[in-house]
Amino acid sequence: MRAQLTVCGLGPGGTGDLTEATVAAIQSASQCFLRTTRHPTAHRVPNPVTFDRIYDDGASLPEVYRAIAEELVSAALAQEGVVYVVPGSPLVLERSVTHLLEDGRVEVELVPSLSFLDVAWARLGVDPVEAGVRLVDGHVFGREIDGVRGPVLVAHAHAPWVLSDIKLSIDAGPEQKVTVLQGLGTPDERIFELSWPELDRSFEPDHLTSLYLSEIQAPVGLELRRSVELMHRLRQECPWDAEQTHESLRRYLLEETYEVLDALDGLATTQDYTNLEEELGDLWFQILFQAELASEAGAFTIGDVARVVHDKLVARHPHVFAEVEVSSAGDVEQNWEAIKKKEKGRSSVMDGIPESLPALSLATKVVEKAQRSQHRPSIDQLRAAIDAGFVQHAGEVELGQMLLAVVEQATKRGIDTEQALRRATLRARDRYRDSELQGSEPTNWIFG
Numbered sequence: 001m002r003a004q005l006t007v008c009g010l011g012p013g014g015t016g017d018l019t020e021a022t023v024a025a026i027q028s029a030s031q032c033f034l035r036t037t038r039h040p041t042a043h044r045v046p047n048p049v050t051f052d053r054i055y056d057d058g059a060s061l062p063e064v065y066r067a068i069a070e071e072l073v074s075a076a077l078a079q080e081g082v083v084y085v086v087p088g089s090p091l092v093l094e095r096s097v098t099h100l101l102e103d104g105r106v107e108v109e110l111v112p113s114l115s116f117l118d119v120a121w122a123r124l125g126v127d128p129v130e131a132g133v134r135l136v137d138g139h140v141f142g143r144e145i146d147g148v149r150g151p152v153l154v155a156h157a158h159a160p161w162v163l164s165d166i167k168l169s170i171d172a173g174p175e176q177k178v179t180v181l182q183g184l185g186t187p188d189e190r191i192f193e194l195s196w197p198e199l200d201r202s203f204e205p206d207h208l209t210s211l212y213l214s215e216i217q218a219p220v221g222l223e224l225r226r227s228v229e230l231m232h233r234l235r236q237e238c239p240w241d242a243e244q245t246h247e248s249l250r251r252y253l254l255e256e257t258y259e260v261l262d263a264l265d266g267l268a269t270t271q272d273y274t275n276l277e278e279e280l281g282d283l284w285f286q287i288l289f290q291a292e293l294a295s296e297a298g299a300f301t302i303g304d305v306a307r308v309v310h311d312k313l314v315a316r317h318p319h320v321f322a323e324v325e326v327s328s329a330g331d332v333e334q335n336w337e338a339i340k341k342k343e344k345g346r347s348s349v350m351d352g353i354p355e356s357l358p359a360l361s362l363a364t365k366v367v368e369k370a371q372r373s374q375h376r377p378s379i380d381q382l383r384a385a386i387d388a389g390f391v392q393h394a395g396e397v398e399l400g401q402m403l404l405a406v407v408e409q410a411t412k413r414g415i416d417t418e419q420a421l422r423r424a425t426l427r428a429r430d431r432y433r434d435s436e437l438q439g440s441e442p443t444n445w446i447f448g
Contacts, residue, residue: 002107003076007097009089009113013040013208014185017114022085025111030081033072035096038207039087040186048085049075061139062095069099076106087207089115093137093155116210119184120153123191124212128153138162138211142169150215158207163200170216172196179212227284228302231292246293249286256283315339364407364417 008025011017018041026032026045034048036055042048051068058064076082090097092115100108117135121128131151136144138157142165145152157163170176176196180203183189194202199211234241260283263276291302316339318324319332326332410417 002105003073004080004082004109005072005076005100005106006083006109006111007086007090007100008083008111009086009115010039010041010044011114012088012116012119012185013183014119015041017041017119017185018044019111019113021111022113025083026085028081029083030079031075031083033075033082033084035068035084035086035094036207040183040208045085065095065099068096069103072096072100073103073106089113089117092117093135116155116184116208117153120181120210120212123181123184124179126151126212138166141166145169145216148216150213152213152216154211154213157209157211158205160200160205163205166211167196167199170196172216176216177214179214181210181212182206183208184210227288231285231288235292235296241289244289244293246290249289249293253283253286253290256286259283358418360407360418360421364411 006025006029008022010022011019023044032045032048034042034045034050036042036052037048037050038052051064051071054064054067054071058067072082072084084097084100086094086097088094090110090113097108097110100106117128126133133151133153134148136148136152136154138154139162141154154166157166174195174197177193178196178199179191179193181191182203182205186208192203236242256279260276260279263279267273267276287305288302291300291305295301314321316336317332318335318339319326324335326335407417410420
């Protein structure tokens with residue numbers, strides 16, 4: 001025959017929250033065990049054996065709850081009339097009770113009690129069933145919130161580190177609001193709203209603190225984590241993904257980059273972001289793939305990539321994160337180049353320009369660097385060459401110099417040379433095509 005054990009709850013904290021059944025169970029007990037004295041109505045339990053010592057000595061909360069359950073089972077096996085008293089209600093986020101229910105040596109009688117949930121719904125004016133509220137333990141918020149959009153009530157938000165973990169689980173700004181509920185049902189009850197960035201720095205949490213989110217902004221951090229996990233699995237289980245290398249993926253990285261540019265071109269006319277969203281996702285996958293290969297080689301992870309770019313951007317924006325003052329975007333660019341030059345130990349602003357860039361992009365980059373350093377090539381030589389009819393007889397070097405001079409003038413005027421040439425080429429293509437269709441000679445198809 002199994003030993004008998006009764007479990008009852010003290011309610012959320014108010015003196016009037018104890019039910020008659022709980023009071024009767026406490027009064028009839030041969031021995032009361034109290035999970036913690038850190039509760040406003042713990043004094044209503046006379047001469048209890050408390051488990052605060054286990055909390056103080058335990059290495060982790062799972063070990064604490066298992067140790068509590070084991071001691072209770074031993075007590076119930078040794079004597080009758082053992083009562084275990086918990087804060088709130090026996091079945092609301094009480095892991096020690098869960099362990100007792102799973103232990104075949106004891107038969108557990110649960111005495112229904114008022115929980116903090118009942119008071120929370122009343123204060124919030126929310127029907128949890130109609131609203132579809134999800135109850136989440138603050139200790140595992142980051143794992144349990146994956147895919148949830150709200151509403152959510154977060155329990156066990158009792159310490160600053162828990163609040164920090166919760167805050168970091170959702171990549172949200174001031175638009176994400178959170179309601180803080182403290183000491184529900186007690187004379188010290190407080191209910192107030194915060195913006196998400198303030199969550200872990202504007203108040204002191206305690207063991208009677210919970211949080212309510214009426215809705216959750218898209219958890220960017222969680223979605224990124226899911227994509228990382230997907231990449232791991234693809235490398236392990238997909239034959240094609242498993243055989244890829246940094247080199248084999250080069251062409252896909254380039255293709256996806258150009259497809260993003262095409263999507264941006266389409267956005268200018270349609271204002272439809274759907275295609276851009278998809279193409280950015282494809283480009284993100286290529287970045288993630290390269291980082292995964294580096295991680296497998298023991299070099300770095302995608303997290304390292306994010307950290308490095310974060311720290312670099314902070315360092316290169318001293319006008320935002322330090323006390324440097326700027327008056328224009330030009331000042332920002334000059335500071336950027338100076339900081340970058342110092343970081344990389346470069347002797348010239350021209351150092352570090354990728355030589356594998358397309359020729360027009362390379363020319364634009366070189367000219368931009370020269371302009372920022374206020375060393376600008378002259379257009380006079382180009383004008384003189386054209387006036388002298390030099391173009392007809394120019395070789396590769398001379399024509400290249402002329403093209404570079406044109407790039408310099410376009411960049412000086414703020415014209416995107418790549419976009420300008422692309423649009424001019426497409427217009428010329430269409431004029432040439434029209435001439436063909438009309439059966440006429442396509443003579444002035446470039447400057448028509």
